Amino acid sequence: MSDNPALRESYLFDRATIADIQRAADVGIYRIRGFGAKRQLPHFDDLVFLGSSVSRYPLEGYREACGTNVTLGTRFAENPLELDIPITIAGMSFGSLSANAKEALGRGASEVGTSTTTGDGGMTPEERGHSNKLVYQYLPSRYGMNPDDLRKADAIEVVIGQGAKPGGGGMLLGEKISDRVAGMRTLPKDIDQRSACRHPDWTGPDDLEIKLRELREITGWKVPIYVKVGATRTYYDTMLAVKSGADVIVLDGMQGGTGATQECFIEHVGIPTLPAVRIAAEALQELGLHRKGVQLVVSGGIRSGADVAKCIALGADAVSIGTAALIALGDNRPELAEDYAKMGTAPGFYEDWQAGNDPAGITTQNPELEKNLDPVKAGRRLANYLRVLTLEAQTLARACGKSHLHNLEPEDLSALTIEAAAMAKVPLAGTGWIPGQGF
Amino acid sequence: MAKEIDLTDGDIRALNTVLQRRDGNNHTDFVVDNPMGRHAVAAGLTDDVAVTIKGHVGYYCAGMNQNASVTVEGNAGVGCAENMMSGTVRVTGDCSQSAGATGHGGLLVVEGNASSRCGISMKGIDIVVKGSVGHNSAFMAQAGNLVICGDADDGLGDSIYEAVIYVKGEAKGLGADCIEKDMTDDHRAKLKDLLDRAGVTEDPAAFRRYGSARKLYNFKIDNVGAY
Numbered sequence: 001m002s003d004n005p006a007l008r009e010s011y012l013f014d015r016a017t018i019a020d021i022q023r024a025a026d027v028g029i030y031r032i033r034g035f036g037a038k039r040q041l042p043h044f045d046d047l048v049f050l051g052s053s054v055s056r057y058p059l060e061g062y063r064e065a066c067g068t069n070v071t072l073g074t075r076f077a078e079n080p081l082e083l084d085i086p087i088t089i090a091g092m093s094f095g096s097l098s099a100n101a102k103e104a105l106g107r108g109a110s111e112v113g114t115s116t117t118t119g120d121g122g123m124t125p126e127e128r129g130h131s132n133k134l135v136y137q138y139l140p141s142r143y144g145m146n147p148d149d150l151r152k153a154d155a156i157e158v159v160i161g162q163g164a165k166p167g168g169g170g171m172l173l174g175e176k177i178s179d180r181v182a183g184m185r186t187l188p189k190d191i192d193q194r195s196a197c198r199h200p201d202w203t204g205p206d207d208l209e210i211k212l213r214e215l216r217e218i219t220g221w222k223v224p225i226y227v228k229v230g231a232t233r234t235y236y237d238t239m240l241a242v243k244s245g246a247d248v249i250v251l252d253g254m255q256g257g258t259g260a261t262q263e264c265f266i267e268h269v270g271i272p273t274l275p276a277v278r279i280a281a282e283a284l285q286e287l288g289l290h291r292k293g294v295q296l297v298v299s300g301g302i303r304s305g306a307d308v309a310k311c312i313a314l315g316a317d318a319v320s321i322g323t324a325a326l327i328a329l330g331d332n333r334p335e336l337a338e339d340y341a342k343m344g345t346a347p348g349f350y351e352d353w354q355a356g357n358d359p360a361g362i363t364t365q366n367p368e369l370e371k372n373l374d375p376v377k378a379g380r381r382l383a384n385y386l387r388v389l390t391l392e393a394q395t396l397a398r399a400c401g402k403s404h405l406h407n408l409e410p411e412d413l414s415a416l417t418i419e420a421a422a423m424a425k426v427p428l429a430g431t432g433w434i435p436g437q438g439f
Numbered sequence: 440m441a442k443e444i445d446l447t448d449g450d451i452r453a454l455n456t457v458l459q460r461r462d463g464n465n466h467t468d469f470v471v472d473n474p475m476g477r478h479a480v481a482a483g484l485t486d487d488v489a490v491t492i493k494g495h496v497g498y499y500c501a502g503m504n505q506n507a508s509v510t511v512e513g514n515a516g517v518g519c520a521e522n523m524m525s526g527t528v529r530v531t532g533d534c535s536q537s538a539g540a541t542g543h544g545g546l547l548v549v550e551g552n553a554s555s556r557c558g559i560s561m562k563g564i565d566i567v568v569k570g571s572v573g574h575n576s577a578f579m580a581q582a583g584n585l586v587i588c589g590d591a592d593d594g595l596g597d598s599i600y601e602a603v604i605y606v607k608g609e610a611k612g613l614g615a616d617c618i619e620k621d622m623t624d625d626h627r628a629k630l631k632d633l634l635d636r637a638g639v640t641e642d643p644a645a646f647r648r649y650g651s652a653r654k655l656y657n658f659k660i661d662n663v664g665a666y
Binding site for chain 2: 027028029141142145146147150171173174185186187188190191192194196200201202207210211213214217218219220221
């Protein structure tokens with residue numbers, strides 16, 4: 001990079017764009033990577049809380065209680081999922097992640113009383129053993145899917161899409177297909193494993209309703225069934241999923257992470273989490289089920305307790321984290337700078353989760369690299385992080401005078417940009433204006 | 440003596456509670472009358488029991504079956520025996536789409552025809568169809584055997600992995616990466632065993648074998664025309 005001020009970088013063809021074009025010309029194939037959207041998008045940072053003053057009174061920090069518990073799956077399930085905090089761990093597969101990483105996620109989540117989630121490829125005994133509350137994903141590929149594991153789960157999540165790639169399916173590259181991963185998925189070792197974009201035995205909401213009933217029959221109507229969608233046509237997707245019989249809607253905004261997806265997909269498909277959460281909440285309100293029948297879990301770019309609190313204020317019952325959880329385990333940490341440098345990257349920039357050579361031992365199936373992750377220590381780091389998120393969210397809620405996180409509401413928020421005001425449907429700061437809703 | 444259950448006014452939840460023996464019953468033979476096209480009939484069975492369903496069923500009959508022997512004396516809707524793990528499911532009539540989808544084991548016998556996507560993403564199940572199958576059957580099929588005694592519509596075995604397809608009639612068109620392969624004595628012996636287990640009288644020598652060319656197993660730009 002030159003520091004000559006006479007050299008003016010093009011806004012349209014900036015260095016990253018030029019590098020992308022050169023890379024495409026060199027290799028003739030699109031870029032597949034992990035992580036999530038990197039472009040700037042309207043997000044929770046564009047909202048602020050209106051702390052209490054004369055017109056509202058706050059609750060005393062460290063003294064007056066602010067509840068954080070949430071119950072998911074109250075609609076049809078005999079055993080709804082009771083969580084101590086409204087922050088869950090999103091679905092990430094064994095295969096994409098190492099066994100140690102899955103164990104660490106289970107340990108961390110269990111320590112603070114929340115759930116973790118399987119992913120494509122099925123349930124491992126370690127994961128079940130270390131997760132007090134485990135959600136079992138039911139995906140289009142049905143890799144590793146079996147009714148015994150289904151019955152061991154505390155909830156079932158029927159995955160229709162994810163925020164990083166709604167409508168896109170997935171690909172686990174051959175570099176990460178160990179003997180164990182291959183065996184669990186009933187596929188040869190070393191091949192690139194395609195995860196289908198559509199379920200093989202149902203199409204559309206009418207079929208989905210029948211499918212959900214079948215899953216309930218197989219599990220004796222005991223556990224909740226979530227339906228997960230990537231944020232796109234969120235109003236209709238929420239409505240149709242509810243009418244199909246979902247207990248919980250899991251909504252993943254376009255900032256949601258991925259283990260391996262085409263970059264053009266990550267950056268250009270779906271809508272941000274900010275508008276999506278509000279749209280889904282409104283759909284539930286229209287059905288008379290918001291906060292009293294069907295729960296809404298939202299993911300996609302949750303990083304801090306402020307994000308958690310804002311997301312809940314906009315209508316989520318709980319949030320889910322993936323990328324942030326991996327960072328908490330040890331992804332992108334500065335101590336690995338030398339290893340990252342060998343791969344041409346650096347802490348804070350590492351995104352090649354698809355490649356299988358993660359020096360942190362998280363997104364790999366290499367037995368030697370996997371040893372770099374101590375699941376006990378990493379689990380403790382995740383638990384610490386989840387506690388911080390919870391404390392931060394409580395602090396903000398108390399400042400708004402709320403005795404439970406679920407008492408937060410859009411009225412507690414103000415937007416810093418016109419875009420955020422329009423998407424979150426809260427007034428632009430200093431005005432009463434919500435774009436699209438008149439003056 | 441078989442326990443007989445009439446579904447005319449009964450609900451599926453109560454039926455499956457009995458068939459799954461979650462109510463503590465010790466019956467090993469069940470007869471279900473008047474299924475009336477209901478969905479998820481005999482889904483999630485785990486025990487070595489025999490269930491005879493006298494009439495047509497809807498979606499996901501015998502879904503995720505383990506150990507049980509289920510016979511449908513009629514036609515079956517979408518996803519019959521989907522994700523079956525073990526046991527046997529026999530349909531005396533026709534099956535709708537996605538019969539045996541994602542099945543990991545066991546034997547599905549369709550005495551009539553099976554519609555599109557029969558054996559889609561199959562993972563070890565054996566499927567024997569006495570009639571013909573619809574388009575895109577054995578799509579992304581990973582393991583197991585699909586035996587088609589009649590014809591197969593377009594897109595047979597598209598993106599197939601290690602599953603094996605036997606066709607006696609005409610394969611109208613093969614999907615991406617699916618090719619005809621040599622039929623050896625070993626394959627004829629395996630096919631004979633499958634036909635015998637299914638109770639189907641056919642000459643194994645009359646069948647052709649199809650499977651994966653394995654050219655799409657790794658994503659290569661040279662194969663872009665096939666994607």
